[in-house]
Amino acid sequence: MAGHLEETPHAAALGMKVERWGEQKCTLRVPYAEHLVGDPDTGVIHGGVITALLDNASGMSVRSDESSAERVSMATLDLRIDYMRPAAPGKDLLADAHCYRITTNVAFVRAVAYQDDPADPIATSVATFMLGTASAPRL
Amino acid sequence: MKLLVEMRNTGRAQDMQALLASIPYARFLGVSAVRMGNEITTVLPFRDHLVGNPMLPAIHGGVIGAFLEMTATVQLLFDNQCERLPKTIDISIDYLRSGRPVETYGRAIVTRHGRRVANVRTEIWQEERGKPIAAAHGHYLLTPL
Numbered sequence: 425m426a427g428h429l430e431e432t433p434h435a436a437a438l439g440m441k442v443e444r445w446g447e448q449k450c451t452l453r454v455p456y457a458e459h460l461v462g463d464p465d466t467g468v469i470h471g472g473v474i475t476a477l478l479d480n481a482s483g484m485s486v487r488s489d490e491s492s493a494e495r496v497s498m499a500t501l502d503l504r505i506d507y508m509r510p511a512a513p514g515k516d517l518l519a520d521a522h523c524y525r526i527t528t529n530v531a532f533v534r535a536v537a538y539q540d541d542p543a544d545p546i547a548t549s550v551a552t553f554m555l556g557t558a559s560a561p562r563l
Numbered sequence: 564m565k566l567l568v569e570m571r572n573t574g575r576a577q578d579m580q581a582l583l584a585s586i587p588y589a590r591f592l593g594v595s596a597v598r599m600g601n602e603i604t605t606v607l608p609f610r611d612h613l614v615g616n617p618m619l620p621a622i623h624g625g626v627i628g629a630f631l632e633m634t635a636t637v638q639l640l641f642d643n644q645c646e647r648l649p650k651t652i653d654i655s656i657d658y659l660r661s662g663r664p665v666e667t668y669g670r671a672i673v674t675r676h677g678r679r680v681a682n683v684r685t686e687i688w689q690e691e692r693g694k695p696i697a698a699a700h701g702h703y704l705l706t707p708l
Contacts, residue, residue, distance in 0.1 A: 434623035437591075437612035461587040463648055465564050470588035471632055471651045476625020480615075483624070500624045504655040 435480055448523040450484040455516050467513035474537050474547050479503055481521035482533040482551040503551040511546050515539045529555055564647050579603055579637045594633055603641050605634040605669040622662030631699040634669035635683040639703055646706040654701035662696050665689050679705055
């Protein structure tokens with residue numbers, strides 16, 4: 425299942441790795457890297473990296489079994505992120521996502537981004553995904 | 564921020580292109596800025612490493628979020644002299660259309676500018692201004708001089 429991230433060019437560019445995946449949950453990691461820095465004075469990682477990590481982990485939690493990963497096409501409807509504190513420089517970022525409800529058309533996901541301890545979050549998010557979307561771009 | 568001080572001292576306080584060029588993550592995405600009067604338009608050229616769904620292909624939702632956030636930050640820094648970069652408190656993103664493999668543009672509107680907090684709406688689009696691919700509203704913590 426880890427192959428999923430290698431097929432996502434931006435996830436690969438961020439160095440994203442799967443830690444755990446299954447049962448409507450997904451944990452991803454982004455290793456600290458210089459090119460992800462948002463403030464060169466402090467070395468703190470840019471908020472956009474956290475956005476990408478939360479978005480990717482949230483989406484993968486919806487498709488947490490191999491059969492649905494193949495079958496269901498989906499699109500992010502919205503993503504709301506609250507930033508609690510800056511990420512400490514030099515440390516990896518992790519995100520735990522949990523798809524707590526799937527209806528016929530919509531999946532609902534909560535996620536948290538952290539470094540050492542999920543109880544001391546950098547950011548939390550809620551997202552909704554539309555399921556069974558067209559596989560061609562919407563124009 | 565050292566760069567903000569240096570930009571002020573050399574009379575380039577509103578040179579957002581120089582600011583973006585100094586931020587490693589902005590360089591990694593390839594974001595630049597064009598000024599028209601008092602409005603900044605951000606530009607994100609398409610590059611392969613921005614793709615989230617290679618089947619469509621579509622730009623990664625995280626890149627879209629980051630570009631929306633950066634567009635807001637750059638407009639806030641253009642409007643105000645700040646000690647540090649604005650900190651995002653929260654951002655709420657609506658994904659409207661898939662981001663196709665072409666150039667993307669962004670524009671931010673500061674709806675309320677308080678002393679410590681600014682409310683900002685941002686829209687990004689591709690070929691047609693009237694068909695945004697994503698919109699966001701967010702709150703940003705400011706450190707005015």
